[in-house]
Amino acid sequence: MPRGFGRGGRWWHGRLRDAGYRLTLSRDAILSVLNGASGHLSAEEIYLKVHNIYPAGGLSSIYRTLELLTQMGLVFKFDFGDGRARYELAQGPEGERHHHHLVCTNCGRVIDCGNFDQDEEDLLAKIEKGILKKFSFRVTSHMIRFLGLCDKCRNGISHGQGRGT
Amino acid sequence: MPRGFGRGGRWWHGRLRDAGYRLTLSRDAILSVLNGASGHLSAEEIYLKVHNIYPAGGLSSIYRTLELLTQMGLVFKFDFGDGRARYELAQGPEGERHHHHLVCTNCGRVIDCGNFDQDEEDLLAKIEKGILKKFSFRVTSHMIRFLGLCDKCRNGISHGQGRGT
DNA sequence: GTGAATGCAAAAAGTTTGCAGGAAC
DNA sequence: GTTCCTGCAAACTTTTTGCATTCAC
Numbered sequence: 381m382p383r384g385f386g387r388g389g390r391w392w393h394g395r396l397r398d399a400g401y402r403l404t405l406s407r408d409a410i411l412s413v414l415n416g417a418s419g420h421l422s423a424e425e426i427y428l429k430v431h432n433i434y435p436a437g438g439l440s441s442i443y444r445t446l447e448l449l450t451q452m453g454l455v456f457k458f459d460f461g462d463g464r465a466r467y468e469l470a471q472g473p474e475g476e477r478h479h480h481h482l483v484c485t486n487c488g489r490v491i492d493c494g495n496f497d498q499d500e501e502d503l504l505a506k507i508e509k510g511i512l513k514k515f516s517f518r519v520t521s522h523m524i525r526f527l528g529l530c531d532k533c534r535n536g537i538s539h540g541q542g543r544g545t
Numbered sequence: 546m547p548r549g550f551g552r553g554g555r556w557w558h559g560r561l562r563d564a565g566y567r568l569t570l571s572r573d574a575i576l577s578v579l580n581g582a583s584g585h586l587s588a589e590e591i592y593l594k595v596h597n598i599y600p601a602g603g604l605s606s607i608y609r610t611l612e613l614l615t616q617m618g619l620v621f622k623f624d625f626g627d628g629r630a631r632y633e634l635a636q637g638p639e640g641e642r643h644h645h646h647l648v649c650t651n652c653g654r655v656i657d658c659g660n661f662d663q664d665e666e667d668l669l670a671k672i673e674k675g676i677l678k679k680f681s682f683r684v685t686s687h688m689i690r691f692l693g694l695c696d697k698c699r700n701g702i703s704h705g706q707g708r709g710t
Numbered sequence: 711g712t713g714a715a716t717g718c719a720a721a722a723a724g725t726t727t728g729c730a731g732g733a734a735c
Numbered sequence: 736g737t738t739c740c741t742g743c744a745a746a747c748t749t750t751t752t753g754c755a756t757t758c759a760c
C-alpha cells in the first residue's frame with residue numbers, strides 16, 4: 381500500500397492533476413465516496429457520506445464537483461425517473477466499469493447489473509463500428525437499461541411507486 | 546383509412562379504453578403529437594405542438610398525461626442531462642419501437658439510432674434470459690445509450706455545451 | 711347525472727449561480 | 736502571492752399539487 385493510501389491508492393489524483401485541476405479536500409472526499417460505493421448514488425447521498433469524511437462541505441460543491449467529473453468522463457450521471465440524478469464512477473482502479481441497470485417499472489427499484497460475457501463485448505464493438513460508419517459518431521462508452529419487473533413485484537408484493545423512465 | 550383516421554388509425558384509443566381511462570381531447574392530442582414525432586420531445590415541446598391541435602390545454606395536463614402513459618408503458622421517459630425529461634412513444638402502429646440513442650459528450654446533441662440487426666436481437670434475448678435466472682427480473686424492454694463524439698465535434702467545430710448524461 | 715380529468719395558480723424539489731472568503735499551488 | 740475553489744444563500748427551472756370547474760361516459 382504505497383504512501384498509506386488504502387483501497388487501491390487514490391488513482392484519481394493523477395487524473396485531476398493531469399487535467400489541470402486542483403486536488404482539494406472536498407474533491408478527494410467525493411471521489412473517495414464514489415470509489416467506495418458499489419452503485420449509483422444521488423447528490424444528497426453523496427453529500428451525507430462526504431460529510432463523515434469532510435464535514436465542512438456544502439451541497440453546491442458536491443454538484444459542482446460532480447459536474448466537473450462528469451465532463452471529464454470520470455463519472456456517469458443517470459436519471460431513473462425519481463426526480464434526482466444518480467452518479468457512478470466511470471471506472472475503478474482496475475479499469476472500466478459497466479453501467480447496466482435493471483429498472484423495475486412497478487416499484488422503481490434499480491439493480492446494478494454486472495458484465496455479461498464476451499459475446500456482448502464483441503457484438504457491441506461491432507455495433508459501435510457500424511455507428512461510426514452510419515452516423516460518423518465515435519462511441520466511447522455505452523450503457524444499457526433493462527425495464528421490467530423485479531422479483532418482489534413479480535411475486536405480487538407490489539409496493540408500486542414507480543415513476544417511469 | 547378506416548373511419549377517417551389518418552396515419553394508422555389512432556390505435557391508442559383501445560389501449561386507453563381497455564385500461565379504463567377516459568379518452569379526452571387532451572390525451573388524444575398528446576398521443577397524436579407523440580405518434581407523429583420522430584424522436585424524443587420535452588414536455589414543453591409537446592405542449593407547444595399540442596397547442597396547435599387543442600389550444601385549451603395547459604402544461605400540467607401534459608405532465609399528468611405523460612406520467613399516466615409512462616406508467617401504462619405506452620411512453621418512455623428519458624433524461625439526457627439537460628435538465629428536462631424527454632418522452633417517446635414506446636411503439637407505433639406497426640409495433641415496438643427501438644430506443645437507442647447516441648449522446649455527444651461534447652455538445653450534448655442526441656441522435657436517435659434505429660435498429661441494428663438480428664444479431665442484436667438474439668444476443669439481447671439471451672442476455673435477458675440470463676437476467677431472469679440471475680436476478681429473477683423479468684425484462685420487458687431495453688434501451689441502449691451510446692456516449693461519444695458526434696460528427697461535428699469530431700471535426701473540431703465543438704459548440705461544447707454538454708451537461709452530462 | 712356522476713366521477714374522472716382538466717386548468718389555473720401556487721408550491722415543491724432539485725439544481726445552479728453570485729460573491730466574498732479560504733485553500734492549493 | 737496568485738488563482739482557483741468553496742461555502743452560503745438566493746435564484747432558477749422544471750415538475751407536482753390543490754381545488755373548483757368541465758367533460759366523458
